[in-house]
Amino acid sequence: xxxxxxxxxxxxxxxxxxxxxxxxxxxxxxxxxxxxxxxxxxxxxxxxxxxxxxxxxxxxxxxxxxxxxxxxxxxxxxxxxxxxxxxxxxxxxxxxxxxxxxxxxxxxxxxxxxxxxxxxxxxxxxxxxxxxxxxxxxxxxxxxxxxxxxxxxxxxxxxxxxxxxxxx
Amino acid sequence: xxxxxxxxxxxxxxxxxxxxxxxxxxxxxxxxxxxxxxxxxxxxxxxxxxxxxxxxxxxxxxxxxxxxxxxxxxxxxxxxxxxxxxxxxxxxxxxxxxxxxxxxxxxxxxxxxxxxxxxxxxxxxxxxxxxxxxxxxxxxxxxxxxxxxxxxxxxxxxxxxxxxxxxx
Numbered sequence: 001x002x003x004x005x006x007x008x009x010x011x012x013x014x015x016x017x018x019x020x021x022x023x024x025x026x027x028x029x030x031x032x033x034x035x036x037x038x039x040x041x042x043x044x045x046x047x048x049x050x051x052x053x054x055x056x057x058x059x060x061x062x063x064x065x066x067x068x069x070x071x072x073x074x075x076x077x078x079x080x081x082x083x084x085x086x087x088x089x090x091x092x093x094x095x096x097x098x099x100x101x102x103x104x105x106x107x108x109x110x111x112x113x114x115x116x117x118x119x120x121x122x123x124x125x126x127x128x129x130x131x132x133x134x135x136x137x138x139x140x141x142x143x144x145x146x147x148x149x150x151x152x153x154x155x156x157x158x159x160x161x162x163x164x165x166x167x168x
Numbered sequence: 169x170x171x172x173x174x175x176x177x178x179x180x181x182x183x184x185x186x187x188x189x190x191x192x193x194x195x196x197x198x199x200x201x202x203x204x205x206x207x208x209x210x211x212x213x214x215x216x217x218x219x220x221x222x223x224x225x226x227x228x229x230x231x232x233x234x235x236x237x238x239x240x241x242x243x244x245x246x247x248x249x250x251x252x253x254x255x256x257x258x259x260x261x262x263x264x265x266x267x268x269x270x271x272x273x274x275x276x277x278x279x280x281x282x283x284x285x286x287x288x289x290x291x292x293x294x295x296x297x298x299x300x301x302x303x304x305x306x307x308x309x310x311x312x313x314x315x316x317x318x319x320x321x322x323x324x325x326x327x328x329x330x331x332x333x334x335x336x
Contacts (some may be wrong), residue, residue, distance in 0.1 A: 026330075033179060071244040077305055132201070156320075162194075162197055162334040163333050164330055164331070165324055166330040
């Protein structure tokens with residue numbers, strides 16, 4: 001579990017952020033109740049954007065989208081990622097000030113990855129040595145959730161570290 | 169969410185304990201990584217023991233067990249509750265010393281309730297004003313889990329506070 005060691009060095013807290021309100025709530029909870037700059041904690045903001053669409057096996061020609069459309073979708077996805085991450089970073093700065101941590105400033109790292117959110121989040125939790133994964137209970141949209149199952153359910157089953165679920 | 173208020177007054181952390189190793193891991197994680205006596209946190213240990221068996225609608229006579237058998241089962245269940253709670257309390261004392269919190273001693277409350285663990289845990293989280301519910305991902309035995317579904321799944325969906333799941 002590494003509990004004691006983590007307490008000495010500061011804990012690495014991975015927060016999965018997305019476009020939804022629940023992920024903002026999860027980050028707020030983490031900053032307000034859990035993470036402590038004075039303790040040397042690091043908050044890692046992780047946003048996973050979907051892989052750009054290329055082929056479709058339903059499409060006889062082998063291409064679903066023209067290159068321009070693919071590029072436009074990819075550009076839009078990058079812009080969304082930037083906006084989500086910027087908002088999350090602002091929240092970290094704001095909480096640092098509110099909590100009055102004095103000279104201590106929260107260590108914040110930002111990671112943007114591409115792929116299936118479920119597997120990427122679990123992989124990153126492991127790779128980044130997270131002591132805790134914090135996320136909302138929903139996220140990633142109703143239809144996608146219905147199709148793929150809940151991202152949080154997957155992470156609860158597969159992440160190698162404890163998982164904290166915050167509902168709005 | 170009450171995050172800021174909780175940080176000032178100390179947080180109320182409800183840990184659902186049972187006979188399983190995962191619940192011990194969850195408590196260890198909580199004590200090693202989350203709860204801080206110096207911050208005024210309170211750890212509430214909650215053990216839910218099953219209601220004593222009385223009637224069975226499969227049984228034509230209306231009684232499944234004689235009074236003696238029911239009393240014996242109930243006595244056994246109380247003994248298990250005592251053993252689990254005692255072990256959990258020892259762990260709290262041990263961690264308090266290890267962490268070297270100095271003059272601060274962790275506030276520990278103990279609650280033993282009777283009923284269906286799933287609903288009782290959610291109800292108690294609400295009633296006790298928990299800022300966080302910590303539990304293992306399994307617990308309550310394979311057959312009961314297969315029959316009723318996972319206690320942690322239920323609490324994730326129904327608890328009014330954030331839920332932290334620790335796997336062994």
